[in-house]
Amino acid sequence: MSDTSEISWVRRLLTRPLYSGRIRYTPMRDLLRGRIGERLNWRARLDRAALSAPIADAIRRIVRRTRLWRIEKAEVADELIAHFSDGLTTGASVDDLLRDFGDERAAAKLIRRAKRRGRPLTWHAMKWTGRAFILLVILYAITFVRFLLSRPTVSVDYVAKLNAPILSTPVQDRAWPLYRQAMIAMELDGRYTRVGIKSETDARAGHPLDRFLDPDADHNTVGARQLIDATPSDAAWPQLEGWLTKHAEGIALLRAAADKPAMGFVVGKGGSQHDPELGWTSGGSDEYRGLASQTLLGVLLPHLNHMRAMAMILAADVRYARHHRDGARVVADLRAMIAMGRHNDLPLVVTRLVGIGIYRAAFDSLEETLANDPDLLSDRQLIEVAHDLSTIGGDTASSLIDLTAERMMFHDVVQRAYTDDGNGDGILTPEGARLLADVTAMTTLRGSAPPPSSETMLMAIGSAASLVSSRRDALAELDGALDLQERHYARPLREAGDNDDVDRLLDLRMREIRGNPVLLARHYLFSMMFPALTRAAWTAGTALGQREGLLVGIALELHRRRHGEYPATLEVLTPTLLPRVPADRITGAPVRYALTKGRPVIYSLGVDRDDDGGRAVVHPRDKRPSASFAAEWGKPDDSPRYDGDWILYDGRSQKVGH
């Protein structure tokens, strides 16, 4: 038989009315076994039962109302057919049978309930799973709608709060106006700012000190940084001298600014960050930062790099003054640098770190002066500088590092992202999701995967609204982490243990969050906003150590002048020239003192706790002596790379880089 004739035979067979009807009334399990019957055709059996019309109709109604599966209906119908047939056989009347049977609707309902109970376990499991799914969908829909309808309540103006002490300073006492005049007078490039560089054009704006380059030269062979660091023995020294001479007025303005009691840099839009004359316009940044520009997080501090650059200019001027034997100018510059460091007093980590950097520049300049020109400064001048030094910080890192503005930033973002239920709690809002997207864009490194758009973030947050931390939990997490840092800063580092412990804990926590999508959804705000505070305590601790070393160095110099030689021990200096011998910040014992080739060195034993007689560690990277490489807290480490001491003051003429 050919293929076409086989197909037509099968087609004829399947389309035969009787055959197609029987298949229709055969349960699937029977069909799969090849058993074709009419088990499901209970209507035909009802017809064949020849029951009276009222009974047959009642059976049809009851079976239909059960709304059961076809096979269950067939079973129920068969049972009812048998029941009424048996009843009629016993001689009962149709009316009696129907009356005794009871209410049809109730019967159908009870039969349906009972039959469904008897269904397979898998059916019940699927039923409950389906209900659970529907419940989840409803809960999700409610959560999502609640999320979409929520709005934040901004109750605190944190920018105003941060500006309050600044604005309370009389205008004539504010240093910033003079600093900006100094920048203009010295022709510093105001366009340079680390924050907000998004294009090569911005990057080409260059370093604030690019103006050092002589535009008239045939070619510039000396970079700005080399120029500013030039010493009298360098080839670039005459060029530096020329620049400093040309901009003496600007440098004088710088000293005048440093003499003011307060910085007076007004933060926020409309404040000092908007300065078209310096090339600081916030429009582009606002677009870049989106909603974040409305928060404290969006505050720009474009002056910080310039403060650092101006401190470098003063350091160069110290070398110039020293070269020309002008002690008064040296002291004026040193005191101005110390004041500049103090002017970076906004309670924000980045500002304080810039301030510490400026202090370190002053410390290095002073140390060079004492080492290379010990007789240049008079006793009175040394005492003036010592007095300024002693006002810098205190015993712990908390005297230099302040996290108040960081905390205010968090609270500001939270109040703009979350609702407020009046009890300190609330949920994330759509505006909050957009704000998080903008914060993400701000904190994402260039070259990394592009940050999610606001719409993507909105949908992601909305779909996981129940996963995201509540307002209370978000604040508790952020505040808790900051509290941990502040407690760490408030203790002497040798008591706090390994000064990386807190940093490491927080770093581990960040990795844990970022490595888990559920945790990331929940702790997104924390993961995006918590600042990188790694080594902030170390930076403060080493600066304070160097300051203490310098105070001892000054005392030693004064003693040498009075007695013709350096003392045998540091205790001799107390209490006249030194209130007390400072403690080694790593061991807690008094700092060490040694005379090398007749010149003093003050040092800490360093992390190896081994007295190397004031020998600095050779830095593993640049192979040069490093004064502070051995400054590590925690367990002693006598590995070769830490073989040496932490130099706090080096009175020897050879300069050691800090």
Added chain:
Amino acid sequence: MKIERELMRGAGPTAVLRLLEGGERYGYELVTLLEQRTKGVLAMGQSTLYPLLYNLEAKGMILARLDITADNGRPRKYYRLTDKGKRQLAADREQWEALTTAMTSLGIVGG
């Protein structure tokens, strides 16, 4: 006498299990026996019997068998007690005995 629904809810299944203890029976037969042996007291509506039977079947206390050779020529479903049903009947019997004793001691049942 019509028994209250709540009482019937407890008595009905036990009564049916007891009737099946004597051997397998079909639906109408059970209806008739309940009427006759209890003098109509436990005569539940026939619309209630079949759901009750389906519930007992779902709980595994009774098992159904379709007999296609019934004496009236039509297929008929017979029900019989399972081991689980027997255990349940024994437990119900104990409870009813305890209840009857308690009611008797209160003077509610008996003389």
